[in-house]
Amino acid sequence: MAFKFENLRVWQVSLEFGEQINSLADEFPKKQMFNLSTQIRRAADSIGLHIAEGSTSQSNAEQKRFLIFANRSTLEVVACLIKARLRKYIDETVFANLYSEAEKLAKMLQAFIKKLGN
Numbered sequence: 001m002a003f004k005f006e007n008l009r010v011w012q013v014s015l016e017f018g019e020q021i022n023s024l025a026d027e028f029p030k031k032q033m034f035n036l037s038t039q040i041r042r043a044a045d046s047i048g049l050h051i052a053e054g055s056t057s058q059s060n061a062e063q064k065r066f067l068i069f070a071n072r073s074t075l076e077v078v079a080c081l082i083k084a085r086l087r088k089y090i091d092e093t094v095f096a097n098l099y100s101e102a103e104k105l106a107k108m109l110q111a112f113i114k115k116l117g118n
Contacts, residue, residue: 005055010108014048014070017101021077024098028089036089040080046073047105060116067116071109078102 005011021044025037047070054066078099085095 003052003055005052008051008055010105010112011048011051011055013105013108014051017077017105018044018048020098020101024084024090024094028084032089036080036083036087040077040084043073043076043080046070047077051109064113064116067109067113071106071113074102074106074109 022041025041028037050066050070050073054063054070057063057066081090081095081098081102084090085092090098
């Protein structure tokens with residue numbers, strides 16, 4: 001692999017999660033095409049993009065900053081999932097599975113942030 005971020009497990013998990021979210025957004029009602037579906041896709045894609053961008057950082061502090069952005073994007077996806085569930089675009093099982101995946105990803109990001117230190 002040519003780039004450092006490609007070897008990061010957290011980046012690989014974020015890619016898989018992003019693809020799950022993208023497929024989910026395909027199922028949202030057409031009236032949501034430019035609203036919630038776009039928002040959740042962008043947030044999910046931002047997770048991996050921030051991890052990749054931060055991997056080229058000159059310092060741990062800079063990389064940590066991008067990982068924090070990735071974590072925030074993860075939380076944004078969770079908020080969108082909650083909205084989708086409330087609007088009945090997704091059922092409880094789908095919600096629970098994706099919520100669990102988001103929680104796993106957030107824990108991975110937080111552990112990486114902690115590892116980088118202050």
